[in-house]
Amino acid sequence: MFTKGLGLLTALLFTLSVSAQHEHATVMHANDSTESHEQKFAPGPFIMDHIGDAYEWHILDQGDFHLSVPLPVIVYSQSSGLNVFMSSHFHHGHESYKGFSIAHDGDHKGKVVELVGDEEIVPLDLSITKNVVSLFVSVIILMWIFFSIAARYKANPKSSPKGLQSLLEPLIMFVRDDIAKASIGHHYMKFTPYLLTIFFFIFFNNLMGLIPIFPFGANLTGNIAVTMVLAVLTFLITTFVGNKAYWTHIINAPGVPWWLKFPVPLMPVVELMGVLTKPFVLMVRLFANITAGHIIALGFFSLIFIFGEINVGLGYGVSILSVAFTIFMTMLELLVALIQAYVFTLLSALYFGMAMEEHHEH
Amino acid sequence: MQLVTPGIGLVFWMLVTFLTVLFLLTKFAWKPILNMIKEREDHIDNALKSANEARNEMAKLQADNEKILAEARKERDAILKEARETQDMIIAEAKHTAKAEAEKMVKAAQSAIESEKNAALASIKQQIVQLSIEVAENVLRKELSSETKQSGLMNDMLKDIKLN
Numbered sequence: 001m002f003t004k005g006l007g008l009l010t011a012l013l014f015t016l017s018v019s020a021q022h023e024h025a026t027v028m029h030a031n032d033s034t035e036s037h038e039q040k041f042a043p044g045p046f047i048m049d050h051i052g053d054a055y056e057w058h059i060l061d062q063g064d065f066h067l068s069v070p071l072p073v074i075v076y077s078q079s080s081g082l083n084v085f086m087s088s089h090f091h092h093g094h095e096s097y098k099g100f101s102i103a104h105d106g107d108h109k110g111k112v113v114e115l116v117g118d119e120e121i122v123p124l125d126l127s128i129t130k131n132v133v134s135l136f137v138s139v140i141i142l143m144w145i146f147f148s149i150a151a152r153y154k155a156n157p158k159s160s161p162k163g164l165q166s167l168l169e170p171l172i173m174f175v176r177d178d179i180a181k182a183s184i185g186h187h188y189m190k191f192t193p194y195l196l197t198i199f200f201f202i203f204f205n206n207l208m209g210l211i212p213i214f215p216f217g218a219n220l221t222g223n224i225a226v227t228m229v230l231a232v233l234t235f236l237i238t239t240f241v242g243n244k245a246y247w248t249h250i251i252n253a254p255g256v257p258w259w260l261k262f263p264v265p266l267m268p269v270v271e272l273m274g275v276l277t278k279p280f281v282l283m284v285r286l287f288a289n290i291t292a293g294h295i296i297a298l299g300f301f302s303l304i305f306i307f308g309e310i311n312v313g314l315g316y317g318v319s320i321l322s323v324a325f326t327i328f329m330t331m332l333e334l335l336v337a338l339i340q341a342y343v344f345t346l347l348s349a350l351y352f353g354m355a356m357e358e359h360h361e362h
Numbered sequence: 363m364q365l366v367t368p369g370i371g372l373v374f375w376m377l378v379t380f381l382t383v384l385f386l387l388t389k390f391a392w393k394p395i396l397n398m399i400k401e402r403e404d405h406i407d408n409a410l411k412s413a414n415e416a417r418n419e420m421a422k423l424q425a426d427n428e429k430i431l432a433e434a435r436k437e438r439d440a441i442l443k444e445a446r447e448t449q450d451m452i453i454a455e456a457k458h459t460a461k462a463e464a465e466k467m468v469k470a471a472q473s474a475i476e477s478e479k480n481a482a483l484a485s486i487k488q489q490i491v492q493l494s495i496e497v498a499e500n501v502l503r504k505e506l507s508s509e510t511k512q513s514g515l516m517n518d519m520l521k522d523i524k525l526n
Contacts, residue, residue, distance in 0.1 A: 053369060074371075110364055125371045132375045139383045146391035153398035158405050172395060192396060193388035201380070225368035229376040291365070 041309055043302035051219040051294045052110065054130045055087040055102065059214055066092055069214070071133060075100060077123035079116050087127075131226070134218035138205050146200070175199050175345060183349035184356065191352050194237065198230055199345040206290060206337030210330060221340075222290030227283045234348040235279035242355040250275060278351055282344060289340050293333040300326045 049058075057069040070088035077083075080099065089097035093104070096115070103113045103120070112127065113120045128136075149165050156162075161169045175196050180188040205221040220226055248254070250271040252261065260267045300322040308315025506512050 048365070052364060053372060111369075125369070126374055127371050128375070129369075129371060131372050135372075135376060135379055139379055143383065143386060143391075146387055146395070150391040150394045153395050157398055158402050169399070173399070176396065176399075189396070193392040194384065196392050197380075197384045197387050201383070223368075223372060224366050225372035226376050228368050229373055229380060233380070287366075 041302070041305045043299070043306060046302060047295055047298045050298055051222060051291055053223065054110075055090065055112065055127060056092070057130050057133065057214060068092070071128050071130065073100070073112060073125075073127045075112055075114070075123040075125050075127065077114050077116075077121065079121070080114065080123075083123075130218050131220050131223055133215065134205075134208070134220045135226070137215045138201070138208055138220065141208075142200060142204055171199075171203075172196060179342075179346050179349045183346065184353040187356060191237075191349065194233075195345050195349055198234075198348060199341050202230070202286065202344055203337060203341035206341060207334070209290060209294065210333050210337065219291060219294050222287055222294055224283065224287045227287040230286070230344070231279040231283035234282060234351060235276075237348075238278075238351045238355045239275075241352060243358070245358055246355045278347075282347055286340055286344055289336055293329070293336055296329050297326050297333075300329070 055073055056071055059067045059069065061067070070086045072084060073087050073090075074082075074084050083098060083100065085097060089095070090100075090102055093102040095101070099115050100112050100123070101115065103109050103111055106120070108120070108122055111122060112125055114123050145164065145168070149168060152162070152165050160166075176188075176192050179199075180192045180195050184191055202221055205226075208216045209219055209221060211217055251268050253267050253271060256267050304315050304319045304322050307318040505515065
């Protein structure tokens with residue numbers, strides 16, 4: 001441990017001494033450059049661009065060369081009807097096409113807007129964005145894996161699991177026994193397919209978000225729209241399977257003094273808020289955890305460019321630390337990927353269990 | 363703000379895709395997989411149970427065998443013991459009989475010897491008497507062969523007889 005720390009320190013000192021020689025040249029260059037303002041590295045927008053959604057899948061930039069995969073834009077507005085075209089028509093957001101363009105600022109920054117007369121309107125936007133492509137890729141992988149496993153189960157019933165099957169069977173058993181059975185109880189088999197789907201959907205997408213190579217690396221489970229859909233589905237199931245005891249407990253909680261319910265229905269309001277808070281917390285927890293992981297990794301990489309702008313050598317020096325920290329964070333994120341999938345699934349199962357619980361005594 | 367505002371497009375695609383995947387996975391993956399796992403679990407349970415039963419059965423059989431063996435051994439011991447006793451008894455009886463027989467024989471021999479001896483003695487006595495008579499006869503015949511000798515004897519005798 002000590003020698004490792006010493007090595008890092010030596011590397012840092014070395015880069016600092018090298019950077020001192022370069023400083024003069026960099027300052028000269030900065031003075032020469034008239035476009036220094038535009039070239040300046042801005043970590044904020046850089047990070048936000050990466051964790052947000054996009055109409056094209058940006059792979060790399062080298063000077064004026066932009067490598068990105070154009071994706072279809074599908075927009076519908078009352079003025080121009082349905083329009084489907086590739087995002088390459090926007091030329092990376094610099095041009096407008098058929099009156100549509102990507103807003104550079106304002107409330108709809110980054111979204112496709114339509115210019116009707118002088119007014120900017122937001123059309124119904126069902127574009128296949130970067131996150132949608134990532135979603136498709138993930139579900140294709142998900143179905144491919146589980147269909148092939150299911151085929152093996154059918155082909156070799158009653159034999160011990162092999163290969164991918166033996167990797168995933170413990171997880172399937174874990175979701176069935178330790179999440180569904182433990183939290184829901186008697187009727188757990190009805191919910192197990194849903195719990196398995198959300199568990200593996202979240203887990204696979206969390207992992208795919210950690211792979212920084214196309215077509216992975218999108219921040220799908222760190223997108224609020226995705227977590228919202230998942231949370232709303234859990235909320236809807238909870239609401240529909242809720243039995244009499246569950247609703248009684250919300251509207252007329254037993255064992256609570258009457259003056260807390262009448263004339264001001266304090267307890268029912270609190271209980272109802274609790275019902276809505278549960279899915280909201282589910283949504284925010286997954287979104288925040290995964291987004292935070294991406295932000296931290298990108299933050300470490302931004303440090304390289306921030307220091308690199310001050311001095312090229314310093315940038316190289318910092319890159320060692322940044323890569324080391326990012327590796328550490330990625331290890332942590334691997335854990336978080338599993339934990340968040342587990343937490344989301346467990347809490348969903350607990351809510352189902354609560355909604356179906358029979359209250360015999362109070 | 364953009365970060366926490368759900369995009370309607372993504373919500374739409376997510377909902378459609380997720381529900382489709384949920385349906386497809388449930389129908390073609392989870393149901394078969396869960397059923398197969400359940401079936402296998404039951405199968406393993408049954409196999410374990412029957413193995414256990416078989417083991418118990420084996421143990422019972424072994425115990426039975428042991429018991430039968432022990433019984434047989436006991437029976438053998440009893441038979442052997444009985445045989446030995448019988449043997450001893452027969453030998454003892456034989457000895458006893460032989461002894462009694464021998465005693466009887468000895469007694470009979472003794473009495474036979476006694477009677478033989480008595481008979482022999484009696485016969486010897488008879489012989490002696492006969493011989494004595496014969497000798498006496500011979501002597502007498504010689505003594506009384508002449509008139510003189512007879513008168514001499516008469517005289518002797520008469521001399522002895524004192525007429526009182």
